[in-house]
Amino acid sequence: MRIPWLEAHTPFPPAGQALSVPDGLLAAGGDLSVTRLRQAYSLGIFPWFSPGDPVLWWSPDPRMVLACGEFAPPHALRKQLRQIARSETAADARIRVQVDTAFADVMAACAAPRSADGGTWIVPAMRQVYEAWHHAGEVHSVETWIDGRLAGGLYGVSLGGMFFGESMFTRRSNASKIALAYLVQFLTRHGVTWIDCQQQTPHLASLGARPRSRQAFLAHVASAIRLPAPPWQPGWLDSSGQLRPLPQTPPSARAAAPLTRAAPSGSSGSACDTALGDA
Numbered sequence: 176m177r178i179p180w181l182e183a184h185t186p187f188p189p190a191g192q193a194l195s196v197p198d199g200l201l202a203a204g205g206d207l208s209v210t211r212l213r214q215a216y217s218l219g220i221f222p223w224f225s226p227g228d229p230v231l232w233w234s235p236d237p238r239m240v241l242a243c244g245e246f247a248p249p250h251a252l253r254k255q256l257r258q259i260a261r262s263e264t265a266a267d268a269r270i271r272v273q274v275d276t277a278f279a280d281v282m283a284a285c286a287a288p289r290s291a292d293g294g295t296w297i298v299p300a301m302r303q304v305y306e307a308w309h310h311a312g313e314v315h316s317v318e319t320w321i322d323g324r325l326a327g328g329l330y331g332v333s334l335g336g337m338f339f340g341e342s343m344f345t346r347r348s349n350a351s352k353i354a355l356a357y358l359v360q361f362l363t364r365h366g367v368t369w370i371d372c373q374q375q376t377p378h379l380a381s382l383g384a385r386p387r388s389r390q391a392f393l394a395h396v397a398s399a400i401r402l403p404a405p406p407w408q409p410g411w412l413d414s415s416g417q418l419r420p421l422p423q424t425p426p427s428a429r430a431a432a433p434l435t436r437a438a439p440s441g442s443s444g445s446a447c448d449t450a451l452g453d454a
Contacts, residue, residue, distance in 0.1 A: 181205030181232075190219050190234035190393060199235030206230075207300055209308045216332050216339055217400055219393045221373060226298050234393075237386035239372040239379055241340075243363045247383035252352050259353065260414035266422075271320045272357040274418060275409045278309045281316040281328045285342040297342065305341070308332070314341075315407050317358045319350040326350040329358065331370070336402030337395075338362055339371040355382070360416030365405035369395055 179188050181204040193201040201220060205211055207230050215221060215232060224231040248256065262268045282305060286297035308314040309330075318328035327350025329343035338358075345351040362370065372379050375386055387395075410418045 178202050187215065187218055187220055187232065190389060193234045193236065193389075195236075199233040200231060201234050202232045203229045205232070207304050209304060209311055212304065212308060212332075213313070213334070216334055217396070219389070219396050221339070222301070223296055223373075224298070225296060233373075234389060235373070236389035237375070238389060238392040239375045239384050240387045240392065241359075241370040241372055241379065241382065241384040243359045243368055243370065245383040245385070246356070246359045247381075248352065248356055249381070252349055252356065255349060256353065256356055256414065263413050269322055270353070272354060272412045273318045273320055273410065273421070274361075274412060275309075275315050275407065276421070277318050277325055277328075278314075278316040278330065279306060280325055281318060281330050281344070282306065284325070284328075284344040284346075285330065287344070305330070312407065313404075317354040317361075317412070319347075319354045321347055321350065328354045333404055333407060335400035335404050336365075336367050337369060337371070337399035338367055340373070352382070357412045357414070357416070360414065361412055361418060362405065362416070364416035366402065367399070367405060369399065371396075 176194060178194065178200060179185070179202045181187070181202050183206045185205060188202060190201060193199045207222065212222070218234075219238070220232050220234045222230050223233050259268075259270045259272075263271070282297065282302050286295050286302055288295050305314050309316075313334060314330060314332050316328055316330040319326050326347040327343070327345035329340060329351060331341045332339040343351040343355065359370070362368075370384075371392075372384050406418065408418065410420050412418055
């Protein structure tokens with residue numbers, strides 16, 4: 176069965192017209208721009224394609240969703256989160272969860288090849304447009320910093336009262352899960368109830384995510400995107416989900432301190448799934 180080919184100004188077909196094999200493939204082509212992406216996500220559609228392929232647009236049925244109220248971290252992670260919370264206000268806290276302070280580094284880490292063939296779905300064109308969308312204020316990163324270094328995190332799209340998880344990575348044990356746990360608290364605090372996880376994986380299911388029918392997912396998205404968006408801005412998250420300003424560094428300290436950057440994207444231990452997944 177053929178799928179529609181989109182020109183630059185061709186509207187998306189209804190998501191219900193997506194193929195069942197491969198699951199959710201809806202259309203191909205069209206431009207990869209912030210405007211097009213905003214329209215797609217508002218309709219429950221996302222891009223996913225390999226290097227050298229045209230842009231492919233998807234809306235799978237069912238859709239994996241993590242309801243914030245159903246997030247179920249394992250015992251070891253719950254224990255670690257309690258330990259982090261006890262020291263989160265200390266000036267020398269070893270672990271800090273921050274928002275939008277290293278977006279490009281998070282995307283680079285998520286785009287790092289993790290398979291033997293060196294493939295990645297976060298192709299350069301995707302990185303470019305999502306970074307532009309980040310600067311437009313609707314794509315955000317949640318980052319786990321350990322001992323001053325970026326240890327893991329995730330990024331995703333925030334439209335109104337809906338968060339669409341894109342990808343996550345980790346360089347230290349549980350670093351991406353810590354970021355996810357803090358994201359859940361932040362979203363819950365601001366009335367966001369669902370995180371779109373796109374693809375079904377056992378890892379996501381173990382954290383409380385479960386499949387929802389396309390019909391239920393699209394109905395939720397249509398309602399949620401009309402709600403006010405959370406107050407995203409660069410800062411750090413406490414364990415209650417409150418986004419706090421970054422501490423001010425005295426000018427003398429800034430001049431003396433080296434710039435801490437993420438490790439090279441090919442560094443050992445980075446991992447990203449095809450969606451918000453197995454990191």
